[in-house]
Amino acid sequence: MSTELTMTLEVFRYHPETDHEPRFQAYEVPYDEDWVVLDALNWIKDHVDGSLTHRWSCRMGVCGSCGMMVNGDPKLTCAVFLKDYYPRPIKVEPLVNFPVERDLVVSLDGFMDKLEAVKPYIIRDDVNDTSGGEYLQSPAELAQYKQYSMCINCMLCYAACPVAGHEDEFLGPAALALGHRYNKDSRDQGQAERLDVMLVGEAIWGCTFVGECTVVCPKHVDPAGAIQQAKAVGAQEFFKRFVAPKGAGV
């Protein structure tokens, strides 16, 4: 650690009560090779400017709170180190493709609606009863959906997605991967209900398979793959429901 060294953070600032438009503010922070970008933001807030506003909690890459644009790329700020950028300045901005609430805090309203829309819970016909013990699920059946269950809702994939920014109907990578996760779960019987949501308009078809969502995912989920698989299922279903006439024996 060399506390005499410093580096510069250029931070996006916007306050809805006082600012007409966003601006950037430069802060000089101590350079510590063990520090992540989040540590530098916290140091600024504690010691220099208490009005700087950002979200964080676990600082170990699992709560999903601290996603921001770091030099233009969507990152968890608890997982990128100052040393990866030193001595160049680091530009920190709120995640793109989301409305900004204040400074580095974006609105989750639309994202939460999309998560809820895909019915991300087990749907079954039978009555919920625990007396018969657990539902059996083989390791192979678990492997069918496990990686899609690893999403931490950090929303980096929405910031990376060229469609999510301008197509409101598009449910987006995380929500579609989550819907797919339940569709692939051997304990679930709710695929038809979910497809009712996913096959509407641009909900899933909006995806143009750029694949940036998978590239930026800090938890190695493959939303692009999930969307492609779900589209294939959806195409069959779409054909059954809307293209093939009833009783055509498809």
Next chain:
Amino acid sequence: MAHGTTHEHDVIIIGGGGAGLRASIAIAEENPDFSVACVSKVYPMRSHTVTAEGGAAAKIKPNDSLEDHIYDTISGADWLADQDAVEYFVNEAPSEMIQLEHWGCPWSREPDGSVAVRPFGGMKIERTWFAADKTGFHMLHSLFQTTLKYGNIVRYDEHFATRLLIDGNGRCRGCAAIELRTGSVRAILGKAVIICTGGAGRVFPFTTNGSIKTGDGMAMAYRAGVALKDMEFIQYHPTGLPGTGILITEASRGEGGILVNKDGYRYLQDYELGEALDVSDPRHPQKRAMELGPRDRLSQCFIKEKWAGRTIETKDGHVVHLDLRHLGEAKIDKKIPFVRELSRNYAGIDPVYKPIPVRPVVHYVMGGIDVDSNSATSVPGLYAAGECACVSINGANRLGSNSLTELLVFGAQAGRHAARFAMDNPDYDVSELEAQAEDEGARIRRAWFDTSRRNGERIVTLRTELHDAMENGAGIYRNADSLQSACETVADLRARYRSVTLDDHTNSFNTELTAALELGSLIDVAEAMAHSAIERTESRGSHQRLDHTERNDDDFLAHSMAYHRPDGSPPRIEYKPVTITKWPPGARTYGAGSGLKGEDR
């Protein structure tokens, strides 16, 4: 703070982590006509349950028994747990865990499709369900996603509750909460309230706990006159990464990892924790022994090794090594992949090739809001569950993997009892509660938005002093002098707290204001911890006094009860007997054959 609108529901839950979400579902499912409010300072999936790694205990396998889970829990607690509560907990645990399985939690599986279990510290038989090493993450997300099924659960995300609202009949009827987006203070009213706000590890500087774990719910209850129970019992987890305090799960030892000192020696064998079997011995890792001893003992052994000069000095303090190399890459990647990811990212170590540096780290508060075996506090209509509550099943030391199960069992129980209270006590006066919430908004505005006060102390100054005082005074080993010093510093900080000033006097998303309010919670909780600790002149479980080194059942087989005094003077400490049913206090032994049978049983 602008006065916000009033919102009415049947039951109000403060906190959206594991316990709060389980309580929400319990009420929503059993009372479809009820409206349940879930008020949380963060979005539920950010709650700290998310970071739990190793697993959740419940008897499921035929080689295990409820009796063994009960005995492991009670002996692990150094007999400070209430045995009726432990029995209820252990009996309910299997169905709660199966319920979560039915709700989609992706538990790791055996080849036959049944859920897999692993051993944890202090356990006679392996009974820890796990989802690789992201158990808390999967439990939290499964619960949160399941809540989305219920139209009668209304979320107040990013609402910071600051005060409980108590009606003229002394019943708790809601909370005042700052809506972070607008800064307005809302009255969120209901017929009953459950606090599920988690622990308070942030009282200490070096903790596994995320920034949100500031004991707000504990402090709110304390200020409302509810006792904080057994607050002197703070769990240090033996294996945190130096520098960050990030947790390396006990599952790494459950899978066979070993702890060695600077000489490469498995030092735990010198501390009555059993024999160091070779890692290639099929009996390794031995349950209730060595690396699978209880957390309090392992953390204490570290300090003794440090005193003996056998730890390794680093720029982030002294460490020992957690060696996983003999497990091999395939097993590490299958069973504890997150351990590898965290070690690589935050310690620059790949545990496949190198041992991980670790040191004890504040992890869990055994104490909390005093509740009875129905999760009810002394204030009618007010309940608490999860880490913020103290039933107590954890006593003087919690067993690893009991806390996640506790969220489910007592979250559900608190939900059911609160719902019943709401049905039986439906009527309250809205205007008197609204007036309290308006008062609360005015109080916050006066305390923090007075722009004539400038250049007071910064939040970080007081927080750092609090951290130092608690680490130095109330750490793994304490004595009267160190605790007296901690008590004095906390009192000094309480006085200076009023003169802290903020840079930010605006309304929208004022996280400097919430940090100031959190600091207030930390001071309250630290006060209860330090004063409870100085009064307990014995050593038991995680509370180790260098000036009173023995357990003293004659005087202290009792829960401490810290009562807040509104005038700011030190809390009143009282004691309440521990409930002992079938397991009289015995010697707490670990090592070969311990807990199987013998004189302590």
